[in-house]
Amino acid sequence: MSTAAEVELAPTRPSGLKRALARARGNPTTLAGAIITLLIVAGAVLAPWIAPFDPTEQNIIDRLQSPGGDYLLGTDQFGRDVFSRLLYGARISLVVSLGAIAAAMVTGGTIGMVSGYIGGRFDLITMQVMDVLLSFPSLILGLMVVALLGPELENLVIAIALTAIAPFARIARAPTLVLKERAFIEAGRAMGFSHLRILFAHILPNILSEVLVMGSLWMATAVRVEASLSFIGLGVKPPTATWGGMTRDGFENILDAPWLAVFPGLAILLLVLGLNMIGDGLRDATDPKLRNE
Amino acid sequence: MLGFVLRRLLAALPTLFAVLTLVFVIVRIVPGDPALVILGDQATPEAAAAVRARLGTDQPLWRQYIAFLGAAATGDFGSSMVTNRPILAEVSAVLPHTVDLTAASMVIGIVIGIPAGIWAALHRNRAIDVAARLLSLLGLSFPVFVSGIYLLLLFALHWRWFPVISNADLDDPLDRLHKVLLPAVALGLTMAAYITRVTRGAMLASLSEDYIRTARAKGVPWRRVVWVHGLRNASIPIVTVVGLYVGILIGNSVLTEIVFNRPGLGKVIVGALNQRDYTMLQGLMVIYCFLIVVVNLITDLLYGVIDPRVKQT
Numbered sequence: 001m002s003t004a005a006e007v008e009l010a011p012t013r014p015s016g017l018k019r020a021l022a023r024a025r026g027n028p029t030t031l032a033g034a035i036i037t038l039l040i041v042a043g044a045v046l047a048p049w050i051a052p053f054d055p056t057e058q059n060i061i062d063r064l065q066s067p068g069g070d071y072l073l074g075t076d077q078f079g080r081d082v083f084s085r086l087l088y089g090a091r092i093s094l095v096v097s098l099g100a101i102a103a104a105m106v107t108g109g110t111i112g113m114v115s116g117y118i119g120g121r122f123d124l125i126t127m128q129v130m131d132v133l134l135s136f137p138s139l140i141l142g143l144m145v146v147a148l149l150g151p152e153l154e155n156l157v158i159a160i161a162l163t164a165i166a167p168f169a170r171i172a173r174a175p176t177l178v179l180k181e182r183a184f185i186e187a188g189r190a191m192g193f194s195h196l197r198i199l200f201a202h203i204l205p206n207i208l209s210e211v212l213v214m215g216s217l218w219m220a221t222a223v224r225v226e227a228s229l230s231f232i233g234l235g236v237k238p239p240t241a242t243w244g245g246m247t248r249d250g251f252e253n254i255l256d257a258p259w260l261a262v263f264p265g266l267a268i269l270l271l272v273l274g275l276n277m278i279g280d281g282l283r284d285a286t287d288p289k290l291r292n293e
Numbered sequence: 294m295l296g297f298v299l300r301r302l303l304a305a306l307p308t309l310f311a312v313l314t315l316v317f318v319i320v321r322i323v324p325g326d327p328a329l330v331i332l333g334d335q336a337t338p339e340a341a342a343a344v345r346a347r348l349g350t351d352q353p354l355w356r357q358y359i360a361f362l363g364a365a366a367t368g369d370f371g372s373s374m375v376t377n378r379p380i381l382a383e384v385s386a387v388l389p390h391t392v393d394l395t396a397a398s399m400v401i402g403i404v405i406g407i408p409a410g411i412w413a414a415l416h417r418n419r420a421i422d423v424a425a426r427l428l429s430l431l432g433l434s435f436p437v438f439v440s441g442i443y444l445l446l447l448f449a450l451h452w453r454w455f456p457v458i459s460n461a462d463l464d465d466p467l468d469r470l471h472k473v474l475l476p477a478v479a480l481g482l483t484m485a486a487y488i489t490r491v492t493r494g495a496m497l498a499s500l501s502e503d504y505i506r507t508a509r510a511k512g513v514p515w516r517r518v519v520w521v522h523g524l525r526n527a528s529i530p531i532v533t534v535v536g537l538y539v540g541i542l543i544g545n546s547v548l549t550e551i552v553f554n555r556p557g558l559g560k561v562i563v564g565a566l567n568q569r570d571y572t573m574l575q576g577l578m579v580i581y582c583f584l585i586v587v588v589n590l591i592t593d594l595l596y597g598v599i600d601p602r603v604k605q606t
Binding site for chain 2: 133139144231
């Protein structure tokens, strides 16, 4: 019944994200980033079909084989195929960082939006709490949480999400503060819409693109933090292949088999770079100050 | 100026208090009894009770909380559960190594990042600018342990210019410098990438302002316009980013210390993790957060130095 009024009073611009995507598509950096990322995602998804060997199968006779020959990227100290392990390791990197960023985006985004909408003392205290969360060095916070909860996949997701909640709360709060004064929100309130309806049907669509762009930038950070935690020895437990864990094992054998550290390190670098290139292009495309570059 | 400093210090107090509370809560919600962690599962109840009394974990939570706050207020961060030595002593023993590393990497980051950012801004959208932007994107995509390992492979194992284990003799300044160089480059390049990006953005904004045109119109040499008028007004965002970067720098220094086998806070924290030394972890968290709060304070003070208008607000 209220649709006519809503259509009339809602901002008429098309979704910000759609325009950003259209603009980012013409950007060669974004395109290159998307190709890199898609290749890695494809490798992770298709791992069971394209991996030449079982990623956890040990073959002591073929240990520390150099790249080339039967093993594309060589074998590790247990004779496991590095290429197969890289493909499976990509799954952990992607699942953990996607899970963590999704969780941080939903929790942080909701906290920021609600806090900005309610305003007043509630907003002040919530943002103070977020500031406290921000004053922990993120890797140290992640390290503590994983160390205390135990190195399981879910705990890694929780730890990384925790380090990213505060920035998402901030990015969601700022536009909410502006939006809640706008005419179409006031109109909704005058028509007796519930707060929940205003928040999720009218404010959320207008802040979503900013939150999503930030999410794409934070994906890169999440991949890096997951890899760093695994490198320290707090990743998903062996024998599961993780890129950070593989780098660590390779680092321990760096004199005999330098490729063991070089390839997983390169894999992490490529994924982080790909994600950063996408996020960078999206941000340039949504930031009005940078738009005419 | 003094009033400004005092006001900022007062404003930092609630944050510090909240940080302490959060650390206390995080450590307490851990499943498992620290006494049993120390003694192992086979401990007699009497031995466990004795350890609990020593650690204070037999007290009610509110009393532990007050004791914890009181101790922190007097600069006492407790003792290691494993070695029984005061945490502050353990930390100060290795602190010079970490300070060397972070300071040297900051210098590298600033010395490369600021000129590169200015240069890119002055050549906006030309080859130099595109190269600077791509290189800085690459630089900040490098996890620091990966760049560390690559540098180590090239410069310590292949060319043998630098030692593989950079455990420096603190009394020998030359040795310190030689051993900090490679790890500091690994750490500093990422920072340079961040600073290049923000400097470029801030310079583009400040160079398009009216006062820049005025300065040029009245005949101020271009070099002076860029470095004095432009850079000074661009420095607030740069200082902000450098300040925010300290949090990342602390995490990255842990990784760098592992790769280059340097003594330092990172080694201490990893050791505490492996030994499940909760009191040590708690103390380190508090020290790290103090550090971040202090850096935020310094950043705030620098705003006032750069732009006197800030002080009035």
